[in-house]
Amino acid sequence: MRINYDFSDLEAFLAVKETGSFHLAAERLNLSQSAITRRIQKLEIALDSVLFERTTREVKPTLAAKRLQARAEAILEDARETALAMRDESVAFKHQRNAVVTVAVIPTVVGLLLPKAIKMFRQEGYGARFRFLDHNANAVAEAVAKGEADFGICSIPELEPNTQFEPLFDDPIVLVFPTGHPFENRETITWNDLSDQDLIVPARGTGNRLLIDEAMARARLPLFWSYEVRRSSTALGLVEAGTGLALLPRSAVIAAPTSSFGYAPVLNPSIVRPVGILGRTGHNATASEEAFKRIIRTIAGEVST
Structure with a gap:
């Protein structure tokens, strides 16, 4: 059927029913009397029912009108509640959007940058909440490009055509060893020194592994490894347990909560990854977002010096 x-026809009907007059109903709704008449006629045709008996002296509601009144009131009340709910949800969404900063970030720089940045952000009086998406470098770039994150912190420059990379600092790949290991007293470590070691390396498909594989290919050196892991925290745990030596970004090591291991850069060749802020072209940043990026730049400047 x-x-x-529509709702305006029901409003006109209720106004006539309550005032008992087309003229008074028109005044209530700030419409002409002819507009009220057209709406009632439209409603009567749609319902195939006469709603009012009209004489020169009075407007008398029919039985159909009396039956319609409760339903019309319920329909209009539901419509008002729906409109209010949608408006409230829109306001809430807007508030949440302004109050939440979403940052996609590679896990290896979380400990180095985020805790201090959040503390400084709060000290400056900002109250925004944060949503952190800890992804690998490729996923960070994708989250920024798709608008799932306001910005990203990653180690791979522009992978998507609508992103822009702002370098923060260079992050060398280092060899991590447990305290007391013979490498602890070495001034330099080369890749040839690692041929007989149980190496823990980043898993294939990660940005760090790509850097290592490309460097080895350019230098025409083999990479002999014993363990592949996806998380730097896993690699550090294995090193601490004496399982092997790990190749990790320095940022992941210096922010670790334990001092039971040491690290040193590996030379010939050395491997350095750029860490920076990845933004989306055309994105309008909120004041909270800009403040947080400014603070991250400050901390990154301290890391690079």
């Missing part, structure tokens, strides 16, 4: 009337 097709519905050929």
